Amino acid sequence: MLFCHVLQPEDEHPLCLPQVLIESTDVIQLAPTVVSNLPALPFMKQTPRRLLTKTLYKKVQFHLFGKELLFEEMALTWEEWEPFLRSRLVTIRPGLQVEAGRYRCQRCHSNTPEKFGVFPCVRCGKECTYCRHCLMMGRITACTPLFRWIGPPPPLELKVQSTWEGVYSAGQELAAAEIVSSVQSKTELLVWAVCGAGKTEILFPAIEQSLQKGEHVLIATPRTDVVLELAPRLSRSFPGIPVTALHGKSDDKNSYSPFVVATTHQTMRFTEAFDTVIVDEVDAFPYTADEALVQAVNKAKKQDAAVIYLTATPTPELIKRTQHKRLDLAKIPRRFHGHPLPVPRFKWCGPWRKRLKKEQLPAAVSKWCRTKIAEQTPVFLFVSSVAIMEKTTSILQKLDPAICGVHSADKERHEKVKAFREGEIPILITTTILERGVTIPGAEAAVFGAEDSIFTESALVQIAGRVGRSHEQPDGEVLFFHFGKTKAMAAAHKHIKTMNALPFLQKEVTPIGKEEST
């Protein structure tokens, strides 16, 4: 299918239309060609001139708003598209565009040459370039048009009211107020909240206000686990509004709601859709490692949207931005229950890799594990690789066959975490996959082989943050078993001590410019 730019009678600005819809009254400005050869057109006002049935109008409006979709994703014929295109309710844009001699995918914003391949294309019958980076969402090629809704947003007749009835800690209360003010003034804010500060609840007032105004709210996170945990909590707290949860395997992909919780990958589906964007666990993999994901989140938000970054361990780049006053900062150094963070202890355990080869654990590690099993304290045991996890698990299973290991590609991962939560697994040996997002009341944590470079300062702080999260059991042991102390271990220790030393009341939220010298 080829596309052209045409002027309709009385039009000042061109439209992009497929060749099949050209009429004799249209003046062709740019001759029919592959869509990626055409420049993207600016968005013009609607010019209603074709009749549309209400049902079809609503269907397209709800399905397409805030997104850019492929022809195949909408199941409409060109004849059905025509009135939308001619009235400028929908515009067609090229899926790939050439910028400075390079292709850029307009859906995932990827532009690295390795991300593009060439294949014999059935759409255009030629050798055609396509984007590999977002292939799992349907192939975008040089001949692919993207459909975008530029008409009015879907009307909302929803009663949005948070039903959350918990009580904020002093720190939460101040941070919640900062978030409300950022969302109202459409600015950026970093919320640096220690693990267990209760950062989800502090979003509620801002989310409620934004939705009540008819705005669109996105919570994006690099981690599928967080989407799975957040979506039901948000549904319970905002019963008046459907929450769309998007991750690789979700069924919600075609439903419309102004309230979306999505993995950062899934934000590629959206374009200038959201007034408020909250990026939870902003420093987590793969968001920080993949510039295209940062671009995707940027593309999903409206240009003047409020952006709230949430984390317990901000990246050096984010901290630098706050220091240069290019990003506001609100800090919550205390947990919601008011108790300090458990401070990790270091325990030397000798050349443990050699021992593992002989099917043995260092005495210190096995002694600690036996004590915890006897005490019936659930324990996370973090290790640096799948191979070490498997070996350690098989050795520890001799103590108790219910002991389990888990890693990111484990198909039973969610079942195992559930069983651990329900007390069926005494020790869960895990790779860093569980360093965040999992809350097991009363659990303690140890890192076995803490000197491995995979255990960065932030990974170790997050791991320590798994402990002492409940009101009933606000403390517990965090042990780093090591064969040589690292800078990251020392930094994590200092990080936690510093947070614990920060004042508990009043100064917990220190807006930029008002920070007192400490």
Ligand SMILES: [Zn+2]
């Ligand atoms: Zn792409």
Ligand SMILES: [Zn+2]
């Ligand atoms: Zn093609």
